Amino acid sequence: MKALQKNIIKEITKTKSRFISILAIIAISTGFFSGVKASSPSMLRTGENYFESKNLMDIRLVSTVGFDDDDIRAIKNHKDTVDVMPGYFSDQIVNINDADQVVRVYSLPEKTATNSKLINETIVNEGRLPMAEDECVLESYYYNVGGYKIGDSVIFNESNGNSKTKDVLRHTEYKIVGSVSTPLYITYQRGNTNIGSGSIAFFVMIEPSEFKSERYTNVYVTTTAGKDGLSPLTDEYKDMIADQKEDYSKLSEERIKIFNNTTYKDAKNKLSDAEKEYNDKKEEAEDQITENEKKLHDGESELQSKLTDGENKLSDGQKELENGKKELESAQKEYTDGIQSAKQKLTDAEKQYSSGKEEYTNAKHTYDSEMEKAQGQLDTAQSEYDTQYSLFYGTIKPQAETKLTLLKAAIDSCNEAIEKTENSVSELGKNVTLEGEAKKSLDEFKNKLSEYKSKLADYQKQYDDGMSQLSDGEKQLTEAKEKLSSAKLEFQQKKTEASDKLNDAQIKLDNAQSQLEIGKLEYNTAMTTGAFELQAAQSKVSQSEQELLSGRQELETQKASGLNLLKGSREKLITGKNDARIQLRDAEKKLKDARNSIDQMKNASWLIYDRDDNPGYSGLEEDALRVDNIAAVFPVFFLLVAALVSLTTMSRMVEERRTEIGTLKALGYSDTAIASKYFIYAFSASLLGSIIGAVAGIATMPFIILDTYSIMYTLPPTILVIPWDALAFSAGTGILCTCMVAVITCLGELKIKPATLMRPKAPKPGKRILLEYITPLWKRMNFTSKVTARNLFRYKARFLMTVIGVAGCTALIIGGLGLKDSIGVIADRQFRQITIYDEIFALSEPGTKDDNSYIMSKFHSDKRFKEAILVDQEWVNIKYGNGKQIDLRIVVGEDPQVFKKMFILRDRLSHDPVELDNNGIVINERLSQVIGKNVGDKVEFTLNDKKYTSVITDLTENYAGNYIYLTPQFYKKLTGNEVRYNVIYTQLTEEALADEHEISNEYMKMDEIITVSLLKDQLDAITSTLDSLNVIVLVLVFCAGLLAVVVLYNLTNINIAERVREIATIKVLGFYNLETANYIYRENIILALVGALAGLPLGKVFASFVVLEIQMDMVMFPQNVEPVSYIIGFLLTIVFAMFVNFAMYFKLRKISMVESLKSIE
Amino acid sequence: MQKNFVQFENVYKRYKMGEVTITAADGVSFSIDEGEFAVVVGLSGAGKTTVLNILGGIDNCDEGRIVVGGKDISRLTGKELASYRRYDIGFVFQFYNLIPNLTAKENVELATQICRDSIDAETALESVGLSERMNNFPSQLSGGEQQRVSIARALAKKPKLLLCDEPTGALDYNTGKTILKLLQNKCRDDGMTVVLITHNSAITPMANRVINMRSGKVISNAVNPSPVPIEEIEW
Helix, strand or coil: CHHHHHHHHHHHHHCHHHHHHHHHHHHHHHHHHHHHHHHHHHHHHHHHHHHHHCCCCCEEEEEEEEECHHHHHHHHCCCCEEEEEEECEEEEEEEECCEEEEEEEEECCCCCCCCCCCCCCCEEEEECCCCCCCEEEEEHHHHHHCCCCCCCEEEECCECCCCEHHHHECCCEEEEEEEEECCCCCECCCCECCCCCCEEEEEEEECHHHECCCCEEEEEEEEHHHCCCCCCCCHHHHHHHHHHHHHHHHHHHHHHHHHHHHHHHHHHHHHHHHHHHHHHHHHHHHHHHHHHHHHHHHHHHHHHHHHHHHHHHHHHHHHHHHHHHHHHHHHHHHHHHHHHHHHHHHHHHHHHHHHHHHHHHHHHHHHHHHHHHHHHHHHHHHHHHHHHHHHHHHHHHHHHHHHHHHHHHHHHHHHHHHHHHHHHHHHHHHCCCCCHHHHHHHHHHHHHHHHHHHHHHHHHHHHHHHHHHHHHHHHHHHHHHHHHHHHHHHHHHHHHHHHHHHHHHHHHHHHHHHHHHHHHHHHHHHHHHHHHHHHHHHHHHHHHHHHHHHHHHHHHHHHHHHHHHHHHHHHHHHHHHHHHHHHHHHHHHHHHHHHHHHHHHHCCCEEEEEHHHCCCHHHHHHHHHHHHHHHHHHHHHHHHHHHHHHHHHHHHHHHHCHHHHHHHHHHCCCHHHHHHHHHHHHHHHHHHHHHHHHHHHHHHHHHHHHHHHHCCECCCCCCCCCCHHHHHHHHHHHHHHHHHHHHHHHHHHHCCCHHHHHCCCCCCCCCCCHHHHCHHHHHHCCHHHHHHHHHHHHCHHHHHHHHHHHHHHHHHHHHHHHHHHHHHHHHHHHHHHHECCCEEEEEEEEECCCCCHHHHHHHHHCCCEEEEEEEEEEEEEEEECCCEEEEEEEEEECCHHHHHHHECCECCCCCCECCCCCCCEEEEHHHHHHHCCCCCCEEEEEECCEEEEEEEEEEECCCECCEEEECHHHHHHHHCCCCCEEEEEEEECCCHHHHHHHHHHHHHCCCCEEEEEEHHHHHHHHHHHHHCHHHHHHHHHHHHHHHHHHHHHHHHHHHHHHCHHHHHHHHHCCCCHHHHHHHHHHHHHHHHHHHHHHHHHHHHHHHHHHHHHHCCCCECCCCCCCHHHHHHHHHHHHHHHHHHHHHHHHHHHHCCHHHHHCCCC | CCCCCEEEEEEEEEEEECCEEEEEEEEEEEEECCCCEEEEECCCCCCHHHHHHHHCCCCCCCEEEEEECCEECCCCCHHHHHHHHHHHEEEECCCCCCCCCCCHHHHHHHHHCCCCCCCCHHHHHHHCCCHHHCCCCHHHCCHHHHHHHHHHHHHHCCCCEEEEECCCCCCCHHHHHHHHHHHHHHHHHHCCEEEEEECCHHHHHHCCEEEEEECCEEEEEEECCCCCCHHHCCC
16 A cells, blocks of 8 residues: 555656646635635624623613603613613714814713613723813724824814703813724714714713713613623524613603603793793784884885975976977077078079189180280281381382383383494495495394394383382282281271170179178078077076976985985884894794703603614624625635536546556556545645635635725724634535545546556547538638647537636626626616705604795705705515514605606616506515515505505615605505605705705704705715725635636646647647647637637626625615626636746646657556 | 768767666767668667657757758757758657547648648658548558558658658558558658668668667667668568
8 A cells, every 4th residue: 555655645746736726726715715704704703792892782772851860770770781871972063174063972981870880981092081171082083084183172162053062061172182982883984963964073072070961861771682692693682682672662651751740840830931921022022013113104105295296396397398499499490491591592692603703714814815816916917017018118129120220221222222223224224235244234233133122122021020020019018008907907896895795704793793792691690590599499498407407306305315214214113123033032042942842851752772773883794794695606606616627637637547547456456445546636635725725715815805894894803703614615515526526537437447447548539520511611721720620629528628617717707897896886876866866854843745835945945956855754664574574764755746856766677667656655676575575465564653554566776775655645545644754855956066065054054954964975875885895806806817827727737738749749840839839729719718708698697696696685786797897807817818828838848759759658 | 962961979868867867878979871761770778769869859969969961950949959850850750649630631731831841741641652541530540551641741841851760669560561661662762861760670671771779879880782672571
């Protein structure tokens, strides 16, 4: 057996990665499961311990009228009471950073004659408890948040709105000497009150003696319920407390009876006296006011008549003025007409004159130029004549005469010569025989004679010509002279003519001028007369106007003085009235206060609270339960995936060791001995994994989760509770799965004959895959995709395992993120889509619609409110199943129209509106699930200790809280009573939202309003509770991721181990490292992708499952997975796959090629 | 034909097995000419597989020099060695090492798809006489047929050097003979340089060169001037 043991150890060391992956998977699932499972009990145990060690009260009694020592003694002696501690509290207002904050002032727990032990022991976190009377301790939460220091002071306002601070406390300023926490408050919630903003900001504690009240305001009781260390979280405790509350209620009735017969009676008597006095005073004041009012009225009517007179006079004046104005108008017209016609005439005359003048000027101009021209012509003619004349007579004529004389002489000489010659001829002729010479001389003479004769004829002719020429010249001259004189005559004639014309023009011009003169004169006349008339009219008008103005002024003065008078008297009246009113109001207030306190006394009661009424107390259990619910769902999935993976791994391992099993069997080892190896292998891996996981999970997860809650809870350090059952379950499942698989596979192998076993199992033969028969597709694929495809389908089991494993991880991540998404939308859906309001005003006194008409009119007339509706909201409870009961509220809205706008009743899936009718109730979906009643079923609920049964007509979508909705009519039908509304739901306008605190403060001052709750505060509370779940989601996603890595690593590891030979061979063929890696990775990536894709729908299913599982009775988680969550889930898985591939790369590189040469084992 | 195509010069290879160091190659020196059919013969553990591994670039030596076709492969990086295997070496394994999931043709294609210059897969299978069975999976083939696919895969890469590691070791006598015949033909007809290791010294006459190894050392390197066809050898 020793060899076999060695074999086991060798096996483990040889297959380290396999061993470790089984170990890791088991560790993660066990760690997560037990870790989350440990959180919830640890949280509760921490709380329980805290409450027990600080002796937290079981019952807190508050009386509307306080407690006296007899009451305390009675409580102390009650059979349920273990111990009792009376104390005081009072709510005051502190101004911090200009904002009024409500602070609850408590008396410090103290030991008195009536108690033996401090109840609600405070823990001093810093400083010390008060020792002097004006010292206080501040709660630690606010101390830290507000940055207070020891030595700072808390200063209360003079009044808290109901009472003066100095009437309640001995001091108004307290010095902070320390910071404390109390088991009364385990969260930051401080509860509500009926002063200030309605919510308590923080608390301080002072010495009990600082309270002035004679009566204790509250009493803390520890009861027998918690006596024997019974956990306050058990049903037993809760049932017992419920019974004891009944007991104390009975006690309170007895005590109240006693109170009514003593204290109350005295007060009542005092009140009736005061009432009488008040009424007398009121009557007196009212009389006086009536008288004064009458006086005022008289004065007013007098003024009125005076004013009317003045008005009439004024209207007469107005009429006169109108007439004057009319006259002025006609005068003005006349004037304008006169001037117009005169002006016309003047214009005509001027036109005429100017045309005449023009004509004259033209004529004169023509005359002058013509005269000048004529004169010039005449002058030229004269001078020409003169020149001609002197030329003729001076030169031509004498010359001609000289010439003529010469010619005459020549003629004469010629004549003489002729005669002589003739004579000589005749002489000669007479000598008839003349001889030659003589003959010759004769001839000569004869010639000469004819010559002389012609010459003479010439001369004669020349002479005649000259003579005629001369006479011609003379004649011409005469003619010129004649012409000249005729021209002179003509000129004279023309001149006369022109002159005449000119004269005519002159005459015309003169005419025009005179006419112009006339026109001018006429115009001036018209002007003067017109102006005169006009002035007269004008002065008349002015006069009337003046008169009117003065009249009006007079009236104004009269009016003003009258009004002044009136105002004075009115003011007097108002002051008087106000004075009276103020006095009356004071008296009234006093009376009211007195009446109120009497009323309070009248309805004196004790309010009995248990721990659940402490703000935040019940939240602890709810939160713990929520964490536990998550722990219940997720790890199961984890275990599933883990078991699956270790199953594959182990079965692979056994198959690989087939030959060895065969050999051992052949050697004669028993089946048990052989199987024990695998059993031990599996067992040690899973056991070690469980131990490591459990230690790591329990040591970390509760602290991580509780750390997030520590923001909300002021609890002492976490006490770790080890969840042995959960631990046993998770480790058991892991170990069992792994070991069983190992043994079963091994035994399966052992059934085969050793001979067969020792032969290597034939490698899985290659097969055609379906895809190959789709030839067109197969042909198109390249070689490597073909190989990949075939490999994928060859190892179907591995394919399936990987896909399931990866899909599981993706689903886990999506489940976690989906949970976060669901949580994230609760607040939005609830308060933005379903109950849409901004502020809720609680009425001091519930009342019918008519009772509240005044306050509602206030809301309706306030423009800052968009909507306001009276709502009746009352707690009811429904019993269901085996004695279980659930508290919820009924909601009755007054105005159905407004109700529809603020309470959206609809189907969750279709969003179809759900109608309220007068035949039944509508309940929310979650309530229907919890009580197991559906539409058409009858449901019985208890309202004000009376049972009512109604049919459910429909279900509505709702997430936070449970509600029954009904109409006022149905309410009346069901209960027989009118609805008495107790709250007003309002919506603010966009602009008013910024001032919501101012608005709430403003309305808080009204007597009708007692508290205001803001949506914002409620939203904050809900979001912060739900937000802490996010950490769990984070842890979940982290673990899912871790699991994904391990699963992928393991499967890839198997894949590689199976194919070492193949990988070595392709390396020998010369594949590069990256190519080799891709050869394997391509399959891995496809597997991861397919797995991640398959994980998407699985994630959706898982997310809805988780959401369904973890929802509370009070809260319904919407099923909402954002698209981005799917994307993140998918991508994260791929990233993990890539990471694993990356890590595997080195492993692949290390595979030796020498492997390929080895023989097949 | 290149002389001294393969050259081993004083090659050492040591394996550390715990505290014991085994010297698998103890100063191995020999050379093979191109186109030769060389047989490395020796008993089990003589270091012949080590020599083949180093020559095939799937293992490295500690000392010495190996030159193949003028390339010193003893100094190559991992990646360069992969290239060397890819382009220069064809490997025939004793156990064929076919990928069971691929058909005969696809097994050849697995090699050819990474080569620059390769013989078509179908041609390669035809040359080893398997054209009829190329669409069969290894499991549907006999041992001899599988080995022929393995040879076709090695040859399809057009290697410079064909290395065979006991190619007949898992085969019966007659089938072994046909395989050796095939190898001899490839060498003779195509001028392929073949290095074959075997412990069976009976087949040495078929080789051009016989390298005898013992205890990591080459004890003889003899050239056979007249190789005998395999058909004539009996053992």
